[in-house]
Amino acid sequence: MWCGILERKKLSDKKILKKAVKVAKKNGFDNVEIKVEDRVVYLTGRVNLWEDFLKIGSLTGKIKGVRGVVNNVDYPGKKRRERKKGRNEKIGEADVVIIGAGVVGCFIARELSKYNLKIILLEKAEDVACGTTKANNAMVHTGIGEKMGTLKQKLCVKGHKMFDKISQELNIPYKKCGMLILTTKETLSNYKIPSFISNFICRFIIPFILIRRGKKLGIFMEKIGRKKLLEKEPNLTRDVISGVYSPTYGITCPYLLTIALAENAVENGVDLLLNTEVVGIDVENGRVKSVLTDRGFIKTNFIVNSAGLYADEIAEMAGVREYTIHPKKGSTIIFDKETGNYINHSITFLKFPRVEHYKGGGIMLTVDGNIQWGPTIVEVEDKEDTSVTAEEIEHILKYYSHLLPNFPKNKVIAYFAGVRASTFTEDFFIEASKKVKGFIHVAGIQSPGLAASPAIAEMVVRILKNEGLFMKRKKNFNPYGRQRIHFRELNIEEKKRLVEKNALYGRIVCRCEEVSEAEIVDAIHGKIPAFSVDAIKRRTRAGMGRCQGAFCLPRIVSIISRETGIPPEKIVKDGKDSNLFAGRAKCFLEEKND
Amino acid sequence: MIEKDIAVIGGGPAGMASALKASENADVIILERNEELGGILPQCIHDGFGNFIFNRSVTGPEYAQHFINEIEEKEVDVRTDTTVLSIDENKKIIASNPDGILEIKAKAIILAMGCRERTRNQILIPGTRPAGIYTAGTAQRLINVEALMPGKRVVILGSGDVGLIMARRFALEGAYVEGVYEIMPFPGGLIRNVVQCLEDYGIPLHLSHTVINISGRKRLDGVTVARVDEKLKPVKGSERFIPCDCLILAVGLIPENELSKKIGLDIDKRTLGVIVDEGMETSVPGIFACGNVVHVHDIVDDVTISAERAGEGALKYIRKGYAHNEEIRVIPGKNVRYVVPQILRRKDFDKITFYFRVVKEEKNVSIKISDENDVIFERRERVVTPSEMIKVEIHSSLIYERSAKQLRIDVIGDE
């Protein structure tokens, strides 16, 4: 039987190679060498431009049957990252080490904490949820927007259904605000076809296809005519033709979710090591042996690689790189809460031809009552490129504005970018490595990684079981996250009672979001303590309102300093090297005098 | 439930002046969210305050202290460390402080919440979001009150008075101020400040320039500036990268009107402040406003004077009330950006002061106030600039005697 499988694999490797060579030739990539092994395409050689590097990666990634593309093609100016040095001191031992405390890593940690296992969760940043997880659109997608038959679709459909339970257990915000998927006069405007035909397509064909798709996936959706749409959304453009309503589309808060997951995991015995960067992996006799970090090494039998944008580099450390991450940035604009009532559902519209691997973004509600427009999709060279360009701002404001012609677009309060960890096969890559036992890939978690995260965690647990991890359920697992108090959400009687119990609830520190001092102190002394201004912001929303911290920053700095003993001038915005201040007043004058 | 004649929200110069006036004849409470009275003044340690009121220039803290002393003398009920959370149309106020949640019922309310600063997001500067970007007022508080230096190599965007004063402040602290950049072809602040804050310290002022990109991952490592054309769009090829660890934004103040909006007060699209009449009463009877919630003032003395009017207005209201019937609209005409008050309600004040700003600088102009038929007031002025508020005080009888429905203010140049 084994022979049969190997035979087939070899056969398909050959086929893939043939196709890849053909594609490369056809597109003029003569200097690219191609190898295929176990249905993974390995590219080496040289091209002239970064764009060509992307192109050959995508072209080979599209070939049927390809599991992964490792793109080591060189181009002028390609940056090489230096790996940090590790420390040769044992700092722990675990059954499973999870790398990366984004929503995915934290979910896996929490899922594994249901069993009697020693688990260590490693994160290089000073807080959880500092990677892609903090900068996305917070949509709990149903899966309707994903390519049919992909793993990401399957897990998204499943994950979405798990959100009710997880949000209740962990006490985090989750709202099924519903989504309207619209066709408008813009939908087919790129095609030269008579308007009665495009109208017909927009009115009947597109909704029909969407609803049929939903049925296949078990997602309830209904067609809505123009008149009803305008009743549901009075501010909508009169150019709307038709739409499909997906009532179960949800929104959540990705960092509160991730923090709650991590806190709950820690509550149930997981060791979370922050400020700990993985720099190497020891493999012995084809099995993982230990994880090397900049603080020391950890002995372990299993490694879960959920390092987001860096998953390819982590896999490389174990010698099992089977994919290359090519970062894709997405920028989003957030509007003042004042605009929050402008729409009643999240809204998106279809535009053809569609940009590949892109759901198209839209105008979306948030659990906090703001409205967001976006995101964009832009290939970037640098995994840390979270800049929002002038072109992106302009594009977003223009692209969506026809949906809501009178929206007060001047009420922007912030914009940000996140980076998607895409592979060239443009799908999640979740499996146990066949080459190195005990190494589990959880890579390529681009959108809808947040929505899919509960299902990803479940899948990883199953894989670990299959790989021989002995798992016994804990009797005393506590599934519940604690109730985080948000003063602004309480009624006056509740507020009175709180202030009576703890006077600091009575002192409002962030005026825009009505955050009290007690909430900030609570965040500082939380299970996962918040020492930076942004970590406090993620937990309490202080500084997320319209003045963007202009008013509360000095106060928060002095509270952090008071509670932790860190001198105020040493307090950071968001982790190492993000010092807020250059020193105490007069310090430059003293320098000069010295 | 605390019952008061008049509740004042905000204890800056506006709140204090209105409260002092009102307390001459009523039971007044001041609610201030900071730990001390004075509003923005305690952090303004430069001088230039009080030229009209005291006939000499004092610092911000000194100016504030004068009024704080008077408030103490008059034993006005002051609650500091107290944030007002909401106000309803029945003039019930909910406020919060560490002692508890206060419910206050007032016969009249005076809003004096001041203003807040425009951020980099509101002017859509592209780039990253590192540490090291501060609005000027925040930087001022950090240096002057918290004794913390926001940065060492500083670029300042915006040449309003606040930006200019901060440039000097950084220079005095030994930081290197690379320059002040101003998108308009003229400085936003007073000429006096350009000389005293920039020229005296050798700090260059780059007019018709703006910041078009922010870079740096964790801490700011530089900004890109560019020249702008007449349409204020960046000129290709004029970009220049400036390494710096600090960007100070002095790009405008916006009246703080979240509470006002919740009550549903009418807001002026031009000032972004609440609309008031000659007695500083808003669109809801019994709710008054003064200071920077109405429009942004450059000189605190004007705040104090107009705030006294609000105090007076509130006193008159609780004594006899006003019906909001007959209204005269005040319309900004030629070369006038906005006018306050925006409406007149024929109240019994002897004099009415109009505060307004021009759109563009002009020399040798005449300021005209007219109704539907005639010019009822005219005054000559040598220079008018957008950065300096113009005041015109006239006898109310001049207006009330007429049956005007509308007044217009024009600033007309001599061709």
Ligand SMILES: Cc1cc2nc3c(=O)[nH]c(=O)nc-3n(C[C@H](O)[C@H](O)[C@H](O)COP(=O)(O)OP(=O)(O)OC[C@H]3O[C@@H](n4cnc5c(N)ncnc54)[C@H](O)[C@@H]3O)c2cc1C
């Ligand atoms: C603009 C945008 C919008 C999106 N919108 C949505 C949406 O609406 N709905 C949705 O479902 N999905 C959305 N996504 C996708 C979603 O955000 C991601 O799929 C998800 O956050 C991935 O989580 P993660 O845990 O895999 O990655 P990350 O959050 O990036 O976590 C990886 C972690 O690994 C750490 N790490 C990396 N290297 C090391 C190392 N060597 N040692 C230790 N730690 C390391 C990182 O610091 C990081 O914290 C969006 C993405 C973007 C960019």
Ligand SMILES: Cc1cc2nc3c(=O)[nH]c(=O)nc-3n(C[C@H](O)[C@H](O)[C@H](O)COP(=O)(O)OP(=O)(O)OC[C@H]3O[C@@H](n4cnc5c(N)ncnc54)[C@H](O)[C@@H]3O)c2cc1C
């Ligand atoms: C940097 C700077 C430099 C200046 N330099 C000069 C100068 O040289 N000369 C000069 O004459 N003028 C100067 N000014 C202008 C002058 O100081 C202001 O116009 C004046 O302070 C405005 O007074 P205000 O009372 O309206 O507002 P503020 O002084 O801002 O006071 C408003 C108060 O209301 C409080 N408040 C707001 N909301 C609430 C709430 N919900 N509950 C309770 N309290 C609340 C605030 O805490 C604040 O204390 C300067 C201003 C600035 C910012």
